[in-house]
Amino acid sequence: MDELKNLASDDFETKLAAIRQAHLAPSAAVLKPLCDLVLDRNQGEPVRHAAAEALGRLSDQAGRGALLELLEDAGDPHRRMLGALGLGQFAHADAVGPLIEALRDDVNTVRNVAERSLLEQIALVREHGIEPLLALLAEPNPLVRSPAARLLGATQDDRAREPLMAILRSDREWLSRMWAAKALGDLGRMEAADLLHERLDHDQKNRVRAAAAEAIGKLKPASGAAWLLHALEHDDDGGVRKLASEALRQFGLEVDEASAEEIPDDSE
DSSP states (O other), X not given: OHHHHHTTOSSHHHHHHHHHTGGGSOHHHHHHHHHHHHHOTTSOHHHHHHHHHHHHHOTXXXXXXXXXXXXXXXXXXXXXXXXXXXXXXXOSHHHHHHHHHHTTOSSHHHHHHHHHHHHTTHHHHHHHOHHHHHHHTTOSOHHHHHHHHHHHXXXXXXXXXXXXXXXXXXXXXXXXXXXXXXXXHHHXXXXXXXXXXXXXXHOSOHHHHHHHHHHHHHHOOTTHHHHHHHHHHHOSOHHHHHHXXXXXXXXXXXXXXXXXXXXXXXXX
């Protein structure tokens, strides 16, 4: 088969095109060539990434074992990242648990790719991943709690409402509070509105206040426009005022953003 020969081509574009079509061939014929490409450190990253994704798209789950083996490679975070990347294309319930577990990885890149892969199959996460994600909200590392919060918001499952509100109310880490606020906006439950208002007015961290403003704009509570106008007038942070002004558009209000500025990327 020309397609299989092209997987070994020296021409980059030819090889990449063959990888992207490999899932159309019998899995038994392409599994080993794809695995070899993923594992070959001499291949460029576009080739290794495409091969990992192709493994995830194999129709009979033949690539799942190879991707799980990569994801569980304790000694090589790059391989774990490739495993998480490929499982994002798997679109099967069996991928949800391993990807959620990868959110606990000690390497940021692995966590980020696992999070993106889960977001790409949020319907499966909604069906199979709520309880494991809720458990991650109790993790001591805010870099684990935060993606769990984001994903729970995307599921729009009401079981996440109270745990997310608890994080926004009392978590000591601003990053967790920020993602909880964003998630509560995505969750779409009006019961969170008063807490978001309180955080908009009183949270010490500008990014949390900005996230609360954004979430209020999504929820559109009856008093939300007044809350956002108050922030626009009284908050001393230009980034918060910018998000408040953008959120006001959800209420049909246009305001002057001349004094608004981007939120600095700090981690105080």
